[in-house]
Amino acid sequence: MALTAPMADECLICSMEESGPAARVFRDQQWAAEVAPGYEVPGWFFLRSRRHAEKLTGLDEAETATFGRRAHDLVSAVERVTGAPAVYLLSFGENYRHFHALVAARGDRVPPERRGWALLGLLAEGRDVPAAHALAARVRLAYEEIVDEREHATVR
Numbered sequence: 028m029a030l031t032a033p034m035a036d037e038c039l040i041c042s043m044e045e046s047g048p049a050a051r052v053f054r055d056q057q058w059a060a061e062v063a064p065g066y067e068v069p070g071w072f073f074l075r076s077r078r079h080a081e082k083l084t085g086l087d088e089a090e091t092a093t094f095g096r097r098a099h100d101l102v103s104a105v106e107r108v109t110g111a112p113a114v115y116l117l118s119f120g121e122n123y124r125h126f127h128a129l130v131a132a133r134g135d136r137v138p139p140e141r142r143g144w145a146l147l148g149l150l151a152e153g154r155d156v157p158a159a160h161a162l163a164a165r166v167r168l169a170y171e172e173i174v175d176e177r178e179h180a181t182v183r
């Protein structure tokens with residue numbers, strides 16, 4: 028066993044490099060956001076480092092410096108499209124140590140007992156691949172608009 032071999036072969040988060048364009052919100056040098064295989068609840072996205080970096084503390088300087096910007100833009104896009112009163116940003120780093128955060132819209136029809144941690148219980152009944160991908164397409168456009176708006180604001 029080579030001690031230097033990355034965990035990529037068995038890493039779900041690394042395998043998302045192969046995900047198709049229908050699942051994708053964006054992909055850049057350091058970060059990507061997609062609907063994750065097995066987690067296709069409409070309004071749920073995984074924001075992940077493209078490199079197999081383990082835990083938040085495993086991010087390098089460039090990843091650390093850009094994480095806040097990407098999280099802000101992604102959550103803004105999800106808010107804009109869904110109108111959800113809350114958009115969660117969750118990172119456990121336990122089952123999949125490759126750094127990622129779940130960005131999850133909590134819609135206004137979710138009852139109080141299903142909010143907070145309990146929202147994750149929606150995975151059992153809330154998976155809907157076509158609806159998750161349709162929403163991803165709208166969030167992708169909103170994300171692109173948000174980035175464009177900021178770039179135009181700074182060159183003025």
Ligand SMILES: [Zn+2]
Nearest residue numbers: 038041079125
């Ligand atoms: Zn990985």
